[in-house]
Amino acid sequence: MQRNKRFFDLKRILPLLLAAAMYAAPLAITNQYVLRVCVYVSIYSILACSLNLISGVCGQVSMGHAAFYGVGAYTSALIALSFGLPWPICLLAAGVLSALVGLLIGTPALRLQGGYLVICTVGFNELVRLILLNWVSVTRGPMGLTNIPRPRFFGVAIHSGRQYLYLSMTLLLIVYITLRNILHSRFGRNLRAIxxxxxxxxxMGIRVHREKVTAFAIAAGFAGMAGSMLAHYMLYINPNLFIGDFSTTILSMVVLGGMGSMPGSVAAATLLTVIPEALRELDRYRMLIYGLMLICMMLGKNIPWDTTPLGRAAARLRGRVKIARESEHGGKD
Amino acid sequence: MLLKVEGLNTFYGNLHAIWDISLDVGEKEIVALIGSNGAGKSTLLKTLAGCIPARSGRVVYRDEELRLRHMRSDRLVKKGIVMAPEGRRVFPRLTVENNLKMGAYTRPKKEWTDSFTRVYDLFPRLAERRGQMAGTLSGGEQQMLAIGRALMGDPKLLMLDEPSLGLSPLLTEKIFELIQQIRDQGTTILLVEQNAVAALAVANRGYVLKVGHVVQSGTGRELLSSTEILRSYLGTQ
Structure with missing residues (x-):
């Protein structure tokens, strides 16, 4: 009980401090290129967190997340271009349509398991790419959609890198908090149990298939919203942005960040977006080194750190903090 | 009669696993299903729990005929038919308490407290370890958790699949004592067990299964005293 009364509880304050730092940081960034990378970090974080719900938390590995990202991007762009509707409506429509597509695909696909599900989602990703590429009358095929309007709020269009960063960060924060609440809900516990x-x-009486499909649709919906953000930021989209390779990248973010860990997904999305940018100077060796780093990071995850001197030191530190806390609470908790 | 099964048939694809099985389970009884490997005991339990669809037959539960097409585990759990599956199958990376909460999934939250009290009274060990990850419990504790989790669903009919699997003789004895205790509290138990002697010793009645057929039935004492049955079907001397 005592813990609830403590105002300066680090666990409560830390997320607030992080959020405050997150919102203050763009003010210090003046470089347009850095701002651009930060916007991508936010968008990819949304993708990684949403895929984490179905693949990390619920254990249903999907390699077709980029398809929902694409469906969202095209939905939002087409609505904005055809009807001139404001961005928040396009964003919602992108989310809803992607979720519906997720429902449609997830219902049969999630009857499959393991490798079969992976292949099925890979196929779906390819299907969406081909539709975007060949349905020229609607999507303009390989030429892509251009002149997508910028988001407008109260008549003012968002155009600077910093404004976009605030917008994408806010979207990330909303998605993150929603997913976090889902994880701590009964539904989240069911997904972990599955x-x-x-x-x-x-x-136990859990309707396993229904819960899986619901999680899949929610994940698809958020990926669609990330797609909408991308479309109205880049102002130009084409089918090549949503290929299967990108689904693999999103899945690597989830795996690297730890299956089921939302902060991990954000951290991994940041790492895997920033590293290729930081390696740009290496020119043609860039992707080679990026690939090697990815392999090393994945291998590093499998090292039993607890048995290394570093891990033991960390465990000692944790133990000390725990003992200090217990004595502070007088043994009752 | 709590549960009446007549002419039940279950298939795995083309394989006919359960052949015209009929059985009765009375209120507050322990009914044991015994038989050697591959006799169809677990399949029968899974069919009654809604995990495998039955192809034909009649199932009457508390005077209500259950339509085979509607025998889905979530509906059956709500009606009070709960199974603790073979091999314990606790959720290893959820805490003991969260495992128990999963068992109460279909019930309103306000009813959870009584069930928690009941489970923790039956298994004080689980109360001590409520914050611990279930995967770190010992085999016996995991079995207690599996039974406790099933009890959280407030079952009228609790179906236990091989509760003594992989446990030491001492722990097996303890588990069977607890099973009797649960029956005495008013929960009917349908028990599948390879350890036929231990199961029949606590059971009011028993059914002997062989390749998907019921070949013998009777009270626990009758079956236990029949050396013919023990030798022919259960491989004991």
């Missing part, structure tokens, strides 16, 4: 043991979850 990942742990589907049969056991079923015997």
């Amino acid at each position: 990942k742990e043991d589907e049969t056991a979850a079923e015997t």
Whole structure:
């Protein structure tokens, strides 16, 4: 009980401090290129967090997330171009349509498991790319959609890099908080149970398939919103932005960040967006080194850190903090 | 009669696994299903729990005929038919308490407190370890958790699949004591067990299964005293 009364509880204050720092940081950034990378970090973080819900938390590995990103981007751009509707409506429409497509694909696909599901989602990604490429009358095919209007709020168009960064960060924050609340809800617990043991979850009375499809649709919806953000930021989109390779990148972010960890997904999305940019100077060796780094990072995740001197030191530190806390609470908690 | 099954047939694809099985389970009874490997005991339990669809037959539960097409685990759990699956299958990376909460999934939150009290009274060990990850519990504790989790659904009919699997004789004895205790509290138990002697010793009645057929039934004592049954079907001396 005592803990609730403590105002300066680090666990409560830290997220607020981080959010404050996040909102203050763009004021210090003047370089347009850095701002641009930061916007991409926010968009990719949304993608990674949303994929984490279905692949990390619920354990259903999907390699077709870029398809929903594309559906969202095209939906939003087409609505804005055809009807001139304001961006928030385009954003919502992108989210809803992507979620519906997720529902449509997820319902049969999530009856499959493991490798079969992966192949199925890869196929779906390719299908969406081909539709975007060949349905020229609507999507303008390989030429892509141009002149997508900028988001406007109260008659003022967003145009500077910093404004875009604030917008994308706010969207990320909303998505992050929503997903975090989902994780701590009954639904989130069901998803974790399904990942742990589907049969056991079923015997508890959980409708396993329905929960999986719901999570898939939610993830698809948020990916669609990220797509909308991208379309109205780049002002130009083409089908090549939503190929299967990119789905693999999003999945690497989820795996690197830790399956099921939302802060991990954001951190990994940041890392995997910033590293290729930082390596630009290496020119043609860039992707080679990026690939090697990715392999090393994945291998590094498998090292039993607890048994290394570093891990033992960290454990000692954690133990000390825990003991200090317990004595502070007088043993009752 | 709590549960009446008549002429139940279950298939795995083309494989006919359960052949015209009929059985009765009375209120507050322990009914044991025994038989050697591949006899269809677990399949029968899974069918009754809604995990595998039955192809034909009649299932009457508390005087209500259950339509086979509607026998889905979530509906059955709500009606009070809960299964603790074979091999314990606790959620290893959820805490003991969260595992128990999963068991109460279909029930309103305000009813959870009584079930928690009941489970923690039955298994004080789980109360001590409520914050611990279930995967770090010992085999016996995991089995207690699996049973406790099933009890959180407030079952009228609790179906236990091989609760003594992989446990030491001492722990097996303890688990069977607890099963009797649960029955005495008013929960009917349908028990599948390879350890036929231990199961029949606590069971009011039993059914002996062989390749998907019921070959013998009777009270626990009758079946236990029949050396013929023990030798022919259960491989004991």
